[in-house]
Amino acid sequence: MRKWVAGTAALVLLVASSAGVAPWRDAIVGAFRPPDFAQDIAAARILAANGDPYAANFAAIHAQVLGIPATEGYPYLPHPPLVLVLSWPFARVTFEAAALCWFAGSLACLFVLAIVLSGLARSRTSFSLPPLPATLLCFAGLLVWPPVLYNLEKGQFSILIAMLIAMGWVWLSCRGWRAAGVSIGLAAALKLFPALFGVYLAIRHRRSMVWFVITAVAATMPPLLWLGWRAVPEFIAQTSGNLSYWDTWPAVTYSLRGLAARALIGSKWSLAVTHAPTVATVTVFVSSIVWIAIAVYATVQHLGRQSSDDLVFAIWCVLLLPLNPLAMGHNGVLLALPIVLIGRALAADPSRVLKVLWMAGCVLVSIPRQTIFEAAPIPVTPLRSFTIVALPLWGTLLLFATGVTCAHRSATQGLSMTAGERDRKTAAPSA
Secondary structure (H helix, E strand, O other): OOOHHHHHHHHHHHHHHHOHHHHHHHHHHOOOOOOOHHHHHHHHHHHHOOOOOOOOOOHHHHHHOOEEEOHHHHOOOOOHHHHHHHHHHHOOOHHHHHHHHHHHHHHHHHHHHHHHHHHHOOOOOOOOOOOHHHHHHHHHHHOOOOHHHHHHHHHOOOHHHHHHHHHHHHHHHHOOHHHHHHHHHHHHHHHOHHHHHHHHHHHHHHHHHHHHHHHHHHHHHHHHHHHOOHHHHEEEEHHHHHHHHOOOOOOOOOOOOHHHHHOOOOOOOOOOOOOOOOHHHHHHHHHHHHHHHHHHHHHHHHOOOOEEEEEEEHHHHHHHHHHHOOOOHHHHOOOHHHHHHHHHOOOOOOOHHHHHHHHHHHHHOOHHHHHHHHOOOEOOOOHHHHHHHHHHHHHHHHHHHHHHHHHHHHHHHHHHHHHHHHHHHHHHOOO
């Protein structure tokens, strides 16, 4: 497996270098002027002035923070109430100082994620604290990974959420049900899409599910008491408007909704095959139900088998991206954990086909945004939308298929071993 990992790392590095120094340059610029983090600063300044971030002229405030024309500001604020309250301490500092603090915090979270990933990679069954050289090597690898660089460029939350989910898995593997539920619940309170883990926890770890719900509610209620209950419908309206505004943007590379919107709705950024929004919605809904059903079946297969729970957790973690209607390049950071967990399982699997699928998935999800934009200029044609822009989505689905297949093989082998043990016990008295 070490040869497969080394080969995959080499291919990922080759793909990452396809955009030259652009991802690095954009990430360094983002340390001082991240446009997505400017949304949170704008919301903080509105709150400090006793305003309502969800109802204010947000595009103008966002543009003011960045020092750009008002027409170029982001028109919507799709961040949950907890994010708005957490950004409030930055209201009284300059945008540059706040951005540097967030950049440093993102790097700190990335280092914690590197500790978790390198620790999991060293053991086939659980987490063990890795030596510093292994952690530094993993940290360096993450720093050259395009999804991480994109996150740093935009000042997004994906690194923090990936760290919280990874810590949640560590606690689950150590039977720390309360800490696991709290960690994953915080991730769901910061961004809505990790709430999908609630299905997994309800089936597999109900004690963690209780703490997951308690944490998500407790983290959301105080901000709502501050903002007022009107923030709920306002947030829903902002999220809906933000989705319809951005879903055809070519940077939405991991999302099934993004692909369907580009192909069947279209906009100034993409050319549709035909304008059929209802077909797009139905396609996304049916596909999502099928994928969730597959994940539920894999989870039920492993009830009572703690040793293979890492594969089931990886399946749900991978599923977060295609089901997220606005999964952009920075969300790919969340794939780091399932890549390690599935790769660890493949070390004991003789199938070369699965290793090839895993390798292909790792490479496709690592394509830089800059490379995709250069190969598929705006407006994106339907053919390029399927064959170029959606490559990270296809890579994500390859990882999902690999994880599901590994989990199924593990469950089947476990049942065969259990049946064999039962037969031996039955035959023992007659012997």
